[in-house]
Structures are given as structure tokens and as C-alpha cells.
Amino acid sequence: MSAPHAVVFDTDGVLLDSARLHAAAWKAAFDSCLDAWAASGNGRQPPFDADREYRQWVDGKPRLDGASSFLNSRGIDLPTGSPDNAPGDDTVWAVAARKEAAFVRTLRSGAVHAFADVAPALARLRAHGVCCAAVSASRHARPLLGSASLLGCFDAVVDGTDAADLGLAGKPDPALFLEAAVRLGTDPARCAVVEDALAGVEAGRRGNFGLVVGLDRTKNPDTARALRERGADLVGAELLTVADLVCGARP
Template structure:
């Protein structure tokens, strides 16, 4: 049996060092609403957003609305859905999601998101092995950020949040985003690998029937690595070069 002939990479936290910005933007969005929610009857003022554990468990890798709804549900904050055009605020789920987007855009204005140093070398190794590569992300920022980091030309295709909205692709842990990427590569899921750092992402890779699901734990956190395995990762790598070795090692 041959190994994967294509790899679908998550973007935030795998290719780009943008996960801390997303977590910080969510913290700005949620913590800024705590007093408002308490005053309007959504309960007493709750603890601040946990930009580590709560971000990783509830938000990482998900579309903005899905992530906002997941956190609000866990925190028992009952808000109406609202509409995608809601301005940033605290009164609807879409408004909270817009508040996060506003905070994230402000952070981007202060400096570019950097690619991890191991990304370009790892992608070049795959190219020499004849492995096709795709980047996939629920974020509408993914394509321009990859271009700004000088990585866009190293991928055969990119599926981002704009594509997901246009095609009506469900967010992770639904595998739709990854399945679209593998379809664009002309490869069946059982002949492809997924590389992810998010719990929802490895779950999506497993649900999609991908040959190999590689979790990334750059922080070297045993608990985080175990959680990735529990949610669907076949193996966990410390960085992208190690992940690529695992993919190439599965080849004849």
C-alpha cells in the first residue's frame, strides 16, 4: 500500500503563527462584553476568556460564528443569532463574531503575520517527493496572509473562508473544507493526509476518511498532544518538518 500522495494543511498554527492573534482577538471580543451581558440579565459577570484552554477547545479552527456560538453556549450566555451583517457588538452571536473580526483586523494593522521557519523547507521536501499540497482554512484572511508570507506559490490549491462561504461549506469538525481541498487536488481522501493543530481539525480529518491525520503540537505540551490523539490524530509531530517526515515515511 502506498502512502499519501497529497497533503492538506491547516493554516493558522500550522503554517502561520497567527493562532495567538486569533486568541487575543477573541479575548478582546468576549471580555469586553462580560459587563454588558451581566447588566442585561445574562447572569453574573463571568470569568474572563481563557485564551489558552478555551481557545484550543472551543474556537481554534472554526468559522467565527461557530466559534462564538460554541463559547457562548458553554458559558450559558443566551443571545439571538442575529445576521451576518450585524455590526460589532454584544447583542447577537453575529455581532460578537464581528467584534472579534474587528479586533483581529486591528492587530493585523500593527504588523504582518509570520510563517513558521520550517514551513517553506517542509513544503519543498514534499514537492521533491511529488506530493501535491493544499492549504485549507476557515479564515477569509488565509489567502492574502499566505501570499504576504511568500508561501502561496508553494501550494497547488488553497481553500479559504471566502470559498467556504461561496460554496456553503460547513465548518470544522465537519470535513467539508478538507474534502473540497482534496477534490481540487484530484485526490481521494483515502490517498491524502491532513496536518492540523486544532482539535476540531483533527476531528474533521478523521471524519473525512483521510489516510493519515497528523497533529501538530509546537509547544511540546503532553496534554495537548494526548488531546489531539483522542480527537483523531494518528500521530503527533513537534513541527512541520517532523510531520513531513511522517508523511514521506509512509511512501514506498
């Protein structure tokens, strides 16, 4: 790629140690739904796998899309319902609402922290004049970045609230990343995307970004392979490595 002008970072799992909290909240919601589905005479299914199935069907997507993707993968056909559905098991929106309620309860119990390599990586990029943006499908992204003292480190933030206000499609559609590139004033071809989610890597590739980096903090060969299959140009485990690559490409 040409020397990058900017880097767009996913938030959950890349900047903040929050992906595991999202996965646990989804597990609570999906396992309840699976129990209700079995109690209705549809047969018992294995519980939700908060690692493999979270990454495959849910990670990086808006709540409704994630709920629908997993339920469809299990052959569970629920009515869509509406956004005002209370947390429950009878509609897709109700399952998504149960996840949201579980996640909010988790947030109340303690702060979400940034990974140790985030601050030094961002400082290195800024020292070399590289603009940075944070992107998330979650409406919680801005307050969480603020609580981790990271919000002021970014030239732009695009989150789930922006997506709703602007009608931006969720990943693997590249709309969130493309909006970040617009706010940074750079062409996607001169911009790098850093993602840990399969849907996010696919979004970066669909958006024709100059460099798509898969971040694999699990250091699992299967995860790294899946990220490459979805379109990652390279896979790494440390943000400082990404920062060094981007800064080294600049004149």
C-alpha cells in the same frame, strides 16, 4: 496508510503564526461580552481563557460557529442576529463582528510570519512529488499566505471565501478538507491532514483521510492528549518530522 499522494495543511497555527492573534482578538470580543452580560444582572464570569477555551471551543471554526460554541459553553443565550450586525455584545453575530474588527486592527499593525519549519517541509514534500494544499476557515487566509510568500507553494487553497461561495460547512465537518482533496485530484484515503485544532483533527478523522496528524507547537502534554482523543493518528511538534514521515512512506 498507503503511500500518500498529498498533504492538506491547516493554515493558522500550522503554517502561519496567526492562531495567537486570532485568540487575542477573540479574547477582546468575549471579555467585552462577558462584562456586558454581568452588567445586565446575570452574574460575573471568569474572563475568556485565550489558550484552553480558544482551543476547546473556537480554534478552526468559522467565526459564527466559534462565537456560538463559547457563549453556549458559558450559558450565555444571545439572539443569533444577522451578518450585518455592527461589532457589539447583543447578538452572536455582533460578538463575531467585534472579533473580526479586533483581528483586522492587529493585522494592520504588522505582518504575520510563517513558522521557520514551513518552507523546508514544503520543499521536501515537493521534491518527492507530494502535492500540497492549504485550508482555513478564515477569509484572510489567501492574503496572509501571500504576505508570507507561501501562496505559490500550494497546488490548492480552500479558505473561508470558498466555504461561503460553495456552502461548505465548517470544522469539525470535513467539507473544507474534502474540497481540498478534490482540487488536488486525490482520494482522501491517499491524503494526510495536518492540524493543530481539535475541531480540525476531528474533521480529518470524519473525512476518512489516510493519516491525521495533530501538530502541537505548544508541546503541552494535555494538548497532545486532546488531539489524540479527537482522532489524531500521531502528534508531533515539527512539520519537518511530518514531511519525513510522508516522504519515507513513498516508494
